[in-house]
Every structure is written in C-alpha cells, then in structure tokens.
Amino acid sequence: MKKIYALALGLLLAGVPQTGSAQFFKKLGEVLNEVDKALGEDTSKKENASETAAAGAKTSTNTASNGQIHQGNYHKNNLKSVSPRRTSATKLVSYDGDTPRVGAFSDGLAYVHIGGTKGGYFMDAQGNKVFDYHNGNLVGLPAFSSGRFIYCAKMNEITLVDTKGQVVKKIPRVLSYTQFVDGVATLKVDVPAKPFSKTYVMHINTNGDFIFKNLNCEAGLENLKPASPLRENRAAVYNYPAKRWAYRDANGKVVIAPKFTEAKDFSDGLALVAVKDDNGTQKWGYIDTTGVFVIAPKYTKLPGSFSDGLAPVVNKERKCFFIDKTGNIVSKAYDLVTEFHNGYAIVEEYGKPTQVINTKFETVAYIPYMRNFSYPFPCDGTEATSDFIWKGEDVYFGEALVTSLGDMVLYPVDVPFEEGYAPCNMRTFQSTDDKEHTGLINRQGEFVVEFVPNEF
Incomplete structure (x- = not known):
C-alpha cells in the first residue's frame, strides 16, 4: 500500500507547480481517495467513523494524529445526538397519574414504580408485566440478583421469589438480610434459646438452604454488615464475635483469618485491608490471597485498590500518588484521582482541566465540565460516594455513559447497562423537547419501552 501511495504522490508532484500549494493538497486528497477506493477502503468513511462513536464502543487510546491531546466533549454544547430517543419500534405503555420510574435491568427484569400507594411491578425487556410487587415506601428501586429477589412480606419473615414471581421459600425469624451477592445472601436470624433467644448471622443459597455453617456466629446487637462479592475466589466476611473481617473461598472455607478492621475486595491479586497499630491507629495496607502483607499497613488515609499494577494512595498533605506493587511511588502528585480501569485513570490538578492519564502517566485526554464531582478517593481519608462508575468497558460520569477519553455516548443513563438494557428516567431539563421520558x-440509545401519559 505504501508503494501505491508513493507512486500516486510522485505522479502528482511531477504535474503540479510548487507554487499552487492549496490546489496541490486538494488534488492530493482526491488522488489518495481514489487510491483508497481502488483498494476497497474509503478514507471519508474512516474519518466519519472516528468522529461518531457507536454506543458502548471503545475509542482510540492514542492522542490525535496531529499530536494534540484529545479533547473530550463531555456535556459540551448540549449534544443532542447522545440523547435517548423513541423509534418506530418503541413499545409505548400508557399510564395515569405520576410518571413511573424504572429501576435497574437485571436477570431479565426491571422494576417499574408507578408512584404513591399504587406500588409497582417487574417487567421484561419487551415491557410485559411479569408480576406485581409493592412493599410499602420503597427506598430505592428493587432489583434481582442471582435470579432471586428477597422481600419481607410480614414481620420477621422473608420471602424468596424467582424471576417469574414464584415463591421459592419463606424463612421465618429473620431480623435483617442482604440481597444475593454471587449467589449468597446473609441473614440475621433470631434463634430460640433459654432463657432468651440469641441472634446469629447465617448464610443461604438461592434455594433458601442454609450454607457455610462454619461461618455461623452470634451477632448480638451489631448491625448486619453488607455482603461482599467473590473476587479471585475470595470474599470478605465479618466475624462478629471477633469484630474483625476475614476472607472465605467459594465453598465458605475461611482462608484468611479474621484480623482486619476493614477489608476491601480483591483486585489485581491484592486486597486493601486495615489493621490497628499498638496506639489504636487504623492503618491500611495490601495483602495477597494468602493473607500476607505485600505492602505493609502504613497509610492512615484511605488508599485505593490495585488495577493495572497501580493503586492510588494519599499522604498527610492530602496529595494523591500512584504506587506499584512494591509500594514505591511511581507518579507525581495529584489533587484528586480515581483508580485505574482498563488502562486509564481520571486525575485533577487544581488550576488545570480534568485529565485522563494512561499507565505511563501521560495525559491522553482533557475533559471539560468535571468540577464538583465526588471522586472515589477525595484525598481526605474518607470513602466517598463516587460520581464515577466503571463496569466492564463502560465508563459513567454522573448519569452519562462516556468513552474512556471523555466523549459522551448517552445521557441520561440512570444506572449501568445490564444484559444490553438500562433504565432511563429523563427529566424535562435533560430532554431535547423539554418533556419527561422514562x-x-x-445500547444504541433507543427506547425499547417508553411510558407515556394517557393523553398522549
């Protein structure tokens, strides 16, 4: 191909005066396009494709061909092309009263809350009602996990239902519970005993059978801890009598003893954990899958987890750095950072635009309008609710699905896509026609189901 381009350029140079530079480059472009067509390639199509990212597609990880750093268009100029839209194939479902809200799509279902005391129901991807569900005033919208949903129909009794709404099992004397995480749910159970009953923490599988009996322990008055996912065949599990976190494997065997005051999920072969020193000060470090500290607990402010061989840490001056798996600082200081995901991290340096950096700490993109976001690691030693979400290859800023380099793909998207679908509850100020759309x-941004008022 290079030989063909060189030949075309040589022929053109031979017949074009050197003073006619504008005409020369115009004709050069025409000749190169003709060469591309002869080879079955269309340069114009390539250029258009690079400018318009398909929903969910990965973009180039390099800077622009002219050497300039990519300028992400996050929320720039109210980009109408990224707004979810109705098509001729959209199923319209009418409603009366308040606008419904749609929850996360999971296990083939999404919850539709129709407001007030009317309750709601679970629907499938075609907008068909599968079964009704209403349980008082909802805090958040329920979602299935591991093919099951748990709810409390009456005092101290939970009900497990499958994705058809069929009851799998009812379990009495349950004081509190978690939803299923990787097929395991945790319960706080009132166990009869003399002279008084006792409270135990237990685990069940999706059939409602009690499992991991070796992990049963008396909980007393302590609140039920959130369930942890299984990562690299390790899941953090809290030992209530010891008041320390341990790690179990997929079979419920304790593989790392309970000795941590805090314990995060395994990532990149290491887990971030905390212990208390002789003075009672909590410090963070990193362990391997055997529970051995690879990086000693020395961080008093909350660090981040490892990914791509790097993790963010915070010093006493609230400056953020990245370390490698030996614990050595390998980057300059930043003011705000995220962990690395798929080879990229987002960083802030006060006085500069928000940057996307690669694992060599090179700036590959700038992103406008990113101020006042909650970062996962705000460099003040506390864990924040982040406005950044990574799920697989997807990146979400606020309610926007974006590319790794900060280009808008879809807005708004309430929660990450699951199984190719996501809820969209678009308020009037977010839509191009100043109307609500829910x-x-x-992933193409098309409404497959949209709720419309009866007067529509």
Whole structure:
C-alpha cells in the first residue's frame, strides 16, 4: 500500500507547480481517495467513523494524529445526538397519574414504580408485566440478583421469589438480610434459646438452604454488615464475635483469618485491608490471597485498590500518588484521582482541566465540565460516594455513559447497562423537547419501552 501511495504522490508532484500549494493538497486528497477506493477502503468513511462513536464502543487510546491531546466533549454544547430517543419500534405503555420510574435491568427484569400507594411491578425487556410487587415506601428501586429477589412480606419473615414471581421459600425469624451477592445472601436470624433467644448471622443459597455453617456466629446487637462479592475466589466476611473481617473461598472455607478492621475486595491479586497499630491507629495496607502483607499497613488515609499494577494512595498533605506493587511511588502528585480501569485513570490538578492519564502517566485526554464531582478517593481519608462508575468497558460520569477519553455516548443513563438494557428516567431539563421520558433503553440509545401519559 505504501508503494501505491508513493507512486500516486510522485505522479502528482511531477504535474503540479510548487507554487499552487492549496490546489496541490486538494488534488492530493482526491488522488489518495481514489487510491483508497481502488483498494476497497474509503478514507471519508474512516474519518466519519472516528468522529461518531457507536454506543458502548471503545475509542482510540492514542492522542490525535496531529499530536494534540484529545479533547473530550463531555456535556459540551448540549449534544443532542447522545440523547435517548423513541423509534418506530418503541413499545409505548400508557399510564395515569405520576410518571413511573424504572429501576435497574437485571436477570431479565426491571422494576417499574408507578408512584404513591399504587406500588409497582417487574417487567421484561419487551415491557410485559411479569408480576406485581409493592412493599410499602420503597427506598430505592428493587432489583434481582442471582435470579432471586428477597422481600419481607410480614414481620420477621422473608420471602424468596424467582424471576417469574414464584415463591421459592419463606424463612421465618429473620431480623435483617442482604440481597444475593454471587449467589449468597446473609441473614440475621433470631434463634430460640433459654432463657432468651440469641441472634446469629447465617448464610443461604438461592434455594433458601442454609450454607457455610462454619461461618455461623452470634451477632448480638451489631448491625448486619453488607455482603461482599467473590473476587479471585475470595470474599470478605465479618466475624462478629471477633469484630474483625476475614476472607472465605467459594465453598465458605475461611482462608484468611479474621484480623482486619476493614477489608476491601480483591483486585489485581491484592486486597486493601486495615489493621490497628499498638496506639489504636487504623492503618491500611495490601495483602495477597494468602493473607500476607505485600505492602505493609502504613497509610492512615484511605488508599485505593490495585488495577493495572497501580493503586492510588494519599499522604498527610492530602496529595494523591500512584504506587506499584512494591509500594514505591511511581507518579507525581495529584489533587484528586480515581483508580485505574482498563488502562486509564481520571486525575485533577487544581488550576488545570480534568485529565485522563494512561499507565505511563501521560495525559491522553482533557475533559471539560468535571468540577464538583465526588471522586472515589477525595484525598481526605474518607470513602466517598463516587460520581464515577466503571463496569466492564463502560465508563459513567454522573448519569452519562462516556468513552474512556471523555466523549459522551448517552445521557441520561440512570444506572449501568445490564444484559444490553438500562433504565432511563429523563427529566424535562435533560430532554431535547423539554418533556419527561422514562422507560428502558438499549445500547444504541433507543427506547425499547417508553411510558407515556394517557393523553398522549
């Protein structure tokens, strides 16, 4: 191909005066396009494709061909092309009263809350009602996990239902519970005893059978801890009598003893954990899958987890750095950072635009309008609710699905896509027609189901 381009350029140079530079480059472009067509390639199509990212597609990880750093268009100029839209294939579902809200799509279902005391129901991806569900005033919208949903229909009794709404099992004397995480749910159970009953923490599988009996322990008055996912065949589990976190494997065997005051999920072969020193000060470090500290607990402010061989840490001056798996600082100081995901991290340096950096700490993109976001690690030693979400290859800023380099793909998207669908509850100020639009969208930004008022 290089030989063909060189030949075309040589022929053109031979017949074009050197003073006619504008005409020369115009004709050069025409000749190169003709060469591309002869080879079955269309340069114009390539250029258009690079400017318009398909929903969910990965973009180039390099800077622009002219050497300039990519300028992400996050929320720039109210980009109408990224707004979810109705199509001729959209199923319209009418409603009366308040606008429904749609929850996360999971295990083939999404919850539709129709407001007030009317309750709601679970629907499938085609907008068909599968079964009704209402349980008082909802805090958040329920979602299935591991093919099951747990709810409390009456005092101290939980009900497990499957994705058809069929009751799998009812379990009495349950004081509190978690939803299923990787097929395991944790319960706080009132166990009869003399002279008084006792409170135990237990685990069940998706059939409602009690499992991991070796992990049963008396909890007393302590609140139920959130369930942890299984990562690299390790899941953090809290030992209530010891008041320390341990790690179990997929079979419930304790593989790392309870000795940590805090314990995060394993990532990149290491887990971030905390212990207390002789003075009672909590310090963070990193362990391997055997429980051995690879990086000693020396961080008093909350660090981040490892990914791509790097993790963010915070010093006493609230400056953020990245360390490698030996614990050595390998980057300059930043003011705000995220962990690395798929080879990129987002960083802030006060006085500069928000940057996307690669694992060599090179700036590959700038992103406008990113101020006042909650970072996962705000460099003040506390864990924040982040406005950044990574799920697989997807990146979400606030309610926007974006590319790794900060280009808008879809806005708004309430929660990350699951199984190709996501809820979209678009308020008037977010839409291009100043109207509410709520329903279920696909990765192309098309409403597959949209709720419309009866007067529509």
